[in-house]
Amino acid sequence: MEPIIEVKNLVKVFHSRGRKITAVNDVSFDVFKGEIFGMIGPNGAGKSTTFSMLTTLIKPTSGIIKVSGFNVDKQDDKIRPLIGIVPQKLSLYPLLTARENLELMGNLYNVPKNVMEEKIDYYLKLVGLEASADRFTGGFSGGMKQRLSVIAAVLHDPEILFWDEPSTGLDPQTRNVIWKLARKFNGEGKTLVFTTHYMEEADNLCDRVAVMDSGKLVALDNPEILKEKTGSTNLEEVFVHFTGEEVRD
Numbered sequence: 001m002e003p004i005i006e007v008k009n010l011v012k013v014f015h016s017r018g019r020k021i022t023a024v025n026d027v028s029f030d031v032f033k034g035e036i037f038g039m040i041g042p043n044g045a046g047k048s049t050t051f052s053m054l055t056t057l058i059k060p061t062s063g064i065i066k067v068s069g070f071n072v073d074k075q076d077d078k079i080r081p082l083i084g085i086v087p088q089k090l091s092l093y094p095l096l097t098a099r100e101n102l103e104l105m106g107n108l109y110n111v112p113k114n115v116m117e118e119k120i121d122y123y124l125k126l127v128g129l130e131a132s133a134d135r136f137t138g139g140f141s142g143g144m145k146q147r148l149s150v151i152a153a154v155l156h157d158p159e160i161l162f163w164d165e166p167s168t169g170l171d172p173q174t175r176n177v178i179w180k181l182a183r184k185f186n187g188e189g190k191t192l193v194f195t196t197h198y199m200e201e202a203d204n205l206c207d208r209v210a211v212m213d214s215g216k217l218v219a220l221d222n223p224e225i226l227k228e229k230t231g232s233t234n235l236e237e238v239f240v241h242f243t244g245e246e247v248r249d
């Protein structure tokens with residue numbers, strides 16, 4: 001299988017109030033083209049930090065990340081058009097309408113003008129927001145904002161989608177929509193990398209799951225294989241097997 005993301009000996013150190021925090025500690029893995037790849041782990045495991053480095057938002061302290069063959073360190077401008085990001089803290093403009101938010105994203109990512117409105121109409125309909133297209137997003141529910149953020153990240157037809165905790169705080173209906181979108185986009189050939197605290201979500205969606213703990217990659221495999229290897233009946237048990245029961249600060 002062809003890797004679309006290559007991560008080698010990745011390290012990220014933060015310095016905060018005189019303290020050195022190794023958020024990601026010598027992590028190596030590949031993500032294969034066309035797979036759904038999940039990252040799970042307790043609070044503070046290093047998932048979001050890894051996510052931020054994969055998406056070129058922060059620089060690694062050391063190690064190598066290649067996305068579609070481009071190095072995040074020197075070729076981040078080549079990577080950005082190839083990826084679509086749904087961040088944990090959604091970045092919608094509350095005083096713009098849904099359509100205006102999408103137009104803004106489309107323009108930032110150079111979506112051709114002649115297909116922009118057609119694409120926006122298609123995606124708004126896909127996530128059931130066509131009737132709210134001209135409403136300010138400041139008044140949207142959490143689920144509506146999340147659906148809009150997901151389509152905002154796909155307008156420029158990226159090869160890889162990165163979703164950071166896409167269904168945190170959402171009701172089961174919206175979560176179901178998010179899962180359907182993940183499968184749809186993946187069925188169209190896109191690679192999907194996401195973080196989650198929902199084991200059921202990781203189990204349902206992922207071809208492979210990376211388990212992180214205290215900055216380390218502690219397991220990586222298909223959910224069924226992880227269950228088999230650890231004698232677990234579900235991914236929650238796999239999670240506890242690799243990360244223990246101790247509560248993290």
Ligand SMILES: Nc1ncnc2c1ncn2[C@@H]1O[C@H](COP(=O)(O)OP(=O)(O)OP(=O)(O)O)[C@@H](O)[C@H]1O
Pocket residue numbers: 014015016021022023041042043044045046047048049050
């Ligand atoms: N900008 C920063 N400055 C200092 N420390 C940071 C910074 N960002 C993250 N950290 C620390 O790095 C470690 C890993 O954090 P990270 O947010 O990557 O974990 P996570 O697995 O995403 O956790 P969560 O599930 O709670 O989102 C934590 O100890 C966190 O406090």
